[in-house]
Every structure is written in C-alpha cells, then in structure tokens.
Amino acid sequence: MGIRVAVAGASGYAGGELLRLIAGHPELDLVAATAHSQAGSPLSVVHPHLTGLDLVLGATGPEALADADLVFLALPHGQSAALAAALAGTVKVVDLGADHRLQDAGAWIQYYGGGHAGAWTYGLPELPGQKAAIAISTRVAATGCYAVATTLALAPLITAGAVSPDDVVVVAASGTSGAGRAAKAHLLGSEVMGDLSPYKVGRHQHVPEIKQATGARSLSFTPVLAPMPRGILATVTALPTGTADPRQVLQEAYADAPFVHVLPEGAWPHTAATYGSNACHLQATVDIDSGRVIVTSAIDNLGKGAAGQAVQCANLMLGLPETAGLPMYGVAP
Template identity: 75%
Template sequence: MGITVAVAGASGYAGGELLRLLAGHPQFDLTVATAHSQAGAPLGRVHPQLASLDMTLGSTDVETLSGADLVFLALPHGESAALAAQLPASVKIVDLGADHRLIDGSLWTKYYGGEHAGTWTYGLPELPGQRERIARADRVANTGCYAVATTLALAPLIASGLIEAEDVVVVAASGTTGAGKSAKVHLLGSEVMSDLSPYKVGAHQHVPEIKQATGARTLSFTPVLAPMPRGILATVTGRPTSCDITSAVVREVLSDAYAAEPFVTVLPDGAVPHTSATLGSNSCHLQAAVDVDSGRVIVVSAIDNLGKGASAQAVQCANIMLGLPESAGLTAFGVR
C-alpha cells in the first residue's frame, strides 16, 4: 500500500479534480472521499468523469478522515479550520480553502468575516524559499486561484525592482467553476453564455493574499466572470522604475526567476497565453510587454483555475511535503 490520502469536500469541482489526479498518482492510495449533502452517493453519480472509481462518498467527520496519512480539505472558505483542528497531529493536511493563508488576522476579518484561524505555511513552491518551507511543514495553506495567476506574474517584477510596488493593477477573467458548484442563478448557462461580467469589484478576498505573497503595497483588482468552465487569464500591469525597460528585459527577469521551475513557462516573443493551453495541467504560461503609450509593464498569465489554481497545486505541495518527486501525478502539458 502507498501513502494513504483522503479528500474532504470531494463533491465540488476542486474536490473532483483532486480525485482525478490522485487516482492516477503513482504513490498515493486514495482511500476516502467525503461530502456533506452528497454523503452516501456513488462517486460516479456526482462526478461522471470518475465513474470507473468504485467509491461511495462518506461523511465529512474526523473519524472518517483521521486514518489517512494525508488529508486534502476542499471545503468552502471558513469551514476548514474547525475540522483541521480536530485531526491528529500525525496527519499531514493541505487546505485548499482560505482559512490559513493570511498572516494578518485583521485582514481575514475584513475580507472574509469572523475570527482568523491562524496561519499555515503558504503553498506556492515557486516563491523564493517557499519550497523548503513546504518540505518542512505538516500543514500547508494552498493558494487562491487568482492569487496564483497574479503572483507568478508579479512577484519577480517587484523583487527585482523592475516595477513600483505602489501601483499595480490587475484585471483577471475566470471560468465559472471558480464560483463553486452550488446552484446560483447568475451561473446558469443561459446567464453566462455570451456574457462577461465583473464581480466583487474593489473588494475581492484575494487582494490581501496577493499583496502578502508579492510585496505589492497598492493593488487594484477587478475579477471578471467569463463564459467558460475552466481557466484564468490575468493581465497584470505596473509602473516601471525606469524609462528604459523593454519587453525583452521583463521576459529576462521572468525567465531567470522560473528557469528551474517545471510548471511555469515564459513564452517566446510573439506568443500569447491561452487558458485552453493550460487546461488539465499544473502549468502557468506567462508573456510580457511594455505598453507603447503609457510605458507600463504588462504581464499576462494563464492557468487552469482547477489545476495550478487549486487541485494540481495542492498535489504539488503534497508531493513536496512527503519528499516525493514534485511532478509526481502531474503534468505541465494542457489537453487542448
């Protein structure tokens, strides 16, 4: 038997993607998948793409989960902390929710409401020094989907002094799976098709996470709901610190930052990121430009919001925590 793993919140989109990845993982043994309202349902009825997995969803409780070596918590924001606190210290946990991402508890209260549950190791291995911290951790807070796409584009620019930390603007479009699986009128097919709409303008909960991860001090963030199931395309712009910065210079900074990273690709000059090119993968595609009119530095980032933005990223962190090859069970290649 390999390393035993359990997934809490397996009936949602991120939970289903986790199950798909874990079922094909060479060293993980998927033993438990739990849900709330769907407890007792055959897995194939909830996730038809997983019909060949002969599993029944169990109830989400400590007794069901505590026998695993590793537990993934794919629960709504605010629901992970109480369950995690009851699991044995010997069980490693990757939390896909936001409960333990932020360092500043007052920001949790401001953006999410309620009492902050405390801070875990942040699960973005590509940040300097973070891979080593994840390897030492038993509790890891997986990143937010918009936060991944934005941070990978932005962090090297601020760290290198290429752009000012005080003037960052992000507009990012996401597929509908980012809003979760519960029934909502504005997510009906007839509402979403042939439409783009902004939401949580000026107050999105990933803003403090992005600032914390990148060192940005002022961030204007506008999320947009796009008529597609999966993917995020983020356009990140910043004011350069010098007037002689070119697109080639920006690409060089990004290329140097991610030269050894298996899941981040800086595209060649002239190529543009596509969300469909990252579908089903743990990859992030980046491209840079300098605006000829404003002079602002622009980096465009594409990910699969259920891949690098959630479930595949969680598996990457779990691999590191357990000393496994980081790419085990994952791919950098999309299915377009």
Template identity: 70%
Template sequence: MTYQVAVAGASGYAGGEVLRMLADHPQLEVAAAGAHSQAGEPITAVHPHLTAYADRRFCENAPERLAGADLVVMTLPHGQSAALAAELPTGTKIVDLGADHRLDDAAAWEAYYGGPHAGSWTYGLPELPGQREAIAASDRVAATGCYAVSVTLALRPLVESGLAEADDVVVVAASGTSGAGNSPKKRLLATEVMGSMSPYKTGAHQHVPEIKQATGATGVSMTPLLAPMPRGIIATVTAKPAAAATAADVRDVLAKAYDGEHFVHLLPEGAWPATGATYGTNAAHLQGGVDLDSGRIIVVSAVDNLGKGAAGQVVQCANLMLGLPEATGLTVNGVAP
C-alpha cells in the same frame, strides 16, 4: 511506497479534480472521499467522468473518517477548514485549499472574509523563493487561491527585482465559472453566462491581501471578470516601472525567476498565453512586455483554475510534504481543442 490520502469536500469541482489527479498518481491512493449533502452517494453520481471510483461512495466529512490517512486534503468552503483541522490528530499532514490559513494578517482576514482569524500555515506556492523547502518541512500547508497563483507568478518577480513599483499595480483577470463552485446560482446559469462577461467583487476581492502578502506589492487594484467558459484564468497584470523598462527587461526578469521551474513557462517572444493551452494541467503560461503608450509593464498569466489554481497545486504540495518527486502525477501538457 504508497501513501493514503483522504479528501474532505470531494463532491465539489476542486475536490473532484483532486480525485481525478489522484486516480492517476502512482504513489497516492484515495482512502476516503468526504462530502456533506452527498455523503452516501456513489462518487460517479456526482462525478460521472471519474470511472476509476465506480465502486466507491462518498463518506461524511467527519474527522474519524479522515484520520489515519497519511495526508488529508481539504477542499471546503472558506471558514470550514479550521474547525475540522482542529479535530484531526496532531501531526496529521494537511493541505487546505480553503482560505482559512492563507493570510498572516488577522485584520486582513476579518476585512475580506469576516469572523475570527484561524492563524496562518505555510503558504503553498512552491515557486516562491524558499517556499519549496518550507512546504517539504511542514505538516500544515495552505494552498493558494486560484486568482492569487496566476497574479503572484506574474507579479512577484517584477516587485522583487525592483523593476516595478510596488504601490501601483492593476489587475484585470477573467475566470471560468467553475471558480464559483457548483452550488446552484442564477448568475451562473448557462443562459446568464453564455455570450456575456461581467465583473464581480469589484474593488474588494478576497485574493487581494493574499496577492499583496505573496508578492510584496503594497497597492493592488483588481477587477475579476466572469467569463463564459467552464475553467481557466487569464490575468493581465500591469505595473508602473521603477525606471524606464523594455520588453526585454521584463522577459529577462521572468526568465531568471523561473529558470528550471517545471510548471511555469515563459512563452516565446511574441506568443501570448491562452487559457485553453493550460486546461487539465498544473502549468502556468506567462508573457511580458511594455505598453507602448503608457510605458507600464504588462505580464499576462494563464492557468487552469482547477489545475495550478487548485487541485494541481494541492498534489504538488502533497508530493513535497511526503518526500516524493514534486512533479509526480502532474502534467504540463494540455488538452486541445
């Protein structure tokens, strides 16, 4: 059986990656590809690599153009999804890649995003305990933030197992420039980015409350970095151990948490994640250890911010919501060099 999918915000980087993955999906077809300022333009004028859509044009991000699809994907700027979702028929299956419905705490939303809280939907990270079943039973799913999925996969098992203290977590994570979207910004020009790394949103990144909600951590200090690469996230997560821990203890906790998971890979002992190995995939690569000097637990996580951090997660959730095998249309095999 084939299902029709409408994509709102398909002209952005994440929307384009959703279109790319759907083009090769055996049971999902794109019924509509919505855009704002690019509405009416050929899809390949914005995404020249998507030749499967050479005869297609963007439509408007209008509810009447999206309604009727079996599932709607929203890849819109934060704060825009809730209004559009409210105009779609009740019962329409939606996966929202924006932040509008991720947070349970209205105060956290207002503090980090501003404006009224639109309410929470089922959180779209299938690898969390019980979440796969909840996603499959839901019509409305809020996909994760890109940093949040990388950090959560690294941190959740440590807190849940009691290996790490929940109130002393430090994250330093670097993202490729596609994480900032495709709107023209001086700080994202090649001349500003190439050969340089810089922090941003230091001490107040919007994914911190999401990470705390998803992991059970109570104190998270996060420093995001802009890296001179187009895509990928690598997150170094350190935490104070609840008691003296060894590298074997850390690896054992991660191995048990992700035993049998198709998209989360604990690398062999001594091998550490690299962003390039995850490009174009829905995979997350993890490795854990203990700092020799401080005794702190270290877990490093790498994902493609447009894959497992965005479009891949959307397709994974869509598969579950439509009753399809979870891995359909997704790959764990990267592109190299």
C-alpha cells in the same frame, strides 16, 4: 500500498479534480473521500467523469479521515479550520480553502469575516524559499486561484526591483467553476453564455493574499466572470522602476520551475493551452504608450489554481518528486 490520502469536500469541482489527480498518481492511495449533502452518494453519480472509481462518499468528519497520512481539505472558506484542528498532529494537511492563507488577522476579518484561524505555510512552491518551507511543513495553505495567476506574474518583478509595488492593476477573467458547484442563478448557462460580467469589483477577497505574496502595497483588482467552465487569464500592469526587461526577469526567476513557462517572444497565453494541466503560461512586454509593464498569465483554475497546486505541495511534503502525478501539458482542442 502507497501513501494514504483523503479528500474532504470531494463533491465539489476542486475535490473532483483532486480525486482525478490522485487516481493517476503513482504514489498516492485514496483511503477516504467525504462530502456534506452528497454523503452516501456513489462517486460516479456525483462526478460522472470518474466512473470506474468504485467509491461511495462518506460524511465529512475527523473519524472518516483518520486513516490518512495526508488530508486534502477542499471545503468552503471558513470550514477548514475546525476540521483541521480535530485531526491528529501527525496527519499532514493541505487546505485548498482560505482559512489559513492570511497572516494579517485584520485583513481576514475585513475580507472574509469571522475569527482568524492563523496562518500556515503558504503553498506556492515557485516563490523564493517556499519549496523548502513546504517540504518541512505538516500544514500548508494552498493558494487562491486568482492569487496564483497574479503572483506568478508579479512577484519576481517586485522582488527584482523592476516594478514599483505601488499602483498595481490587475484585470482577470475566470471560468465559472471558480465560483463553486452550488446552484446559483447568475451561473446558469443561459445567464453566462455570451456574456462577460465583473464582480466583487474593488473588494475581492484575494487582494490581501496577492499583496502578502508579492509585496505589492496598493492593488486594484477587477475579476471578470467568463463564459467558460475553467481557466483564468490575468493581465497585470505595474509601473517600471528602470529599464529592466520584464520578460528576462521572469525567465530567470522560473528557469528551474517545471510548471511555469515564459512563452517565446510574441506568443501570448491562452487559457485553453493550460486546460487540464498544472502549468502557468506567462508573457511580458512594456506598453509603448504608458510605459507600464504588462504581464499576462494563464492557468487552469482547477489545476495550478486549486487541485494541481495542492498535489504539488503534497508531493513536497511527502518527499516525492514535485512533478509526480501532475500533468505538465494541457488538453486540446
């Protein structure tokens, strides 16, 4: 018997990806998977790609999760805090929602609304000191998908003093799975295919998280819905403070990071290259006209942007190798 884990919110896209990763993990045993409207449904009906996992989704509640050593919460924003509070203190928890990411209660109220549940250890192991902090934590808040794509591109440059924390500009395109699985008219195939559309322009909820994680002071962020099921491509630009080579700064920052790859000179990230993996691909240059530093980042929003990141954090919390059970490479074509 391995380490017992449970997934609350298993019917969604991130929950399904968690189940897939757990099924292939050498040390984790799934003891419960719960849902709300899909409770009572066979897992293979909800997630046909997981046919062979003989499991019926239970109703979400603390009793259904009580036998787990570690619980993953893959619930809509605002629904994790109450359930986490009802779990025993001895149970480790990784929350994929936003409830415990922000330290600033005012930022939570401004961007999410409702009461602020308080901040947990931030679940991005590649930030300085975070791997050790996650390893000793019982409660970890996994990152937002846009936040990890942007933070990995930007944080080392601000930390090194290579770019200014002011006037950071980000344009990032995401696949439709980032919007969740609920039926929405604007996510219908006939609406999305052949179209790019910006949304939540100037008010996206990941802005305060990115600022908190990177040290950026002002950030203009434009998210774009792209006609693909999964993946994020973020282009991050910032003003240089000197002549530091941004690519070298990133290479040094991630020299020992198994999932972050600074691509060879001249090669640029593609979302498809990270599909199905926990990898982040980066490339950097300096704009020959404006002089701004440009970093492009690609991730799988359900991998490094959600379930993969959560399993990476769980591995650290459980004293396992950071890479256990996680795909290092993408799927092609």
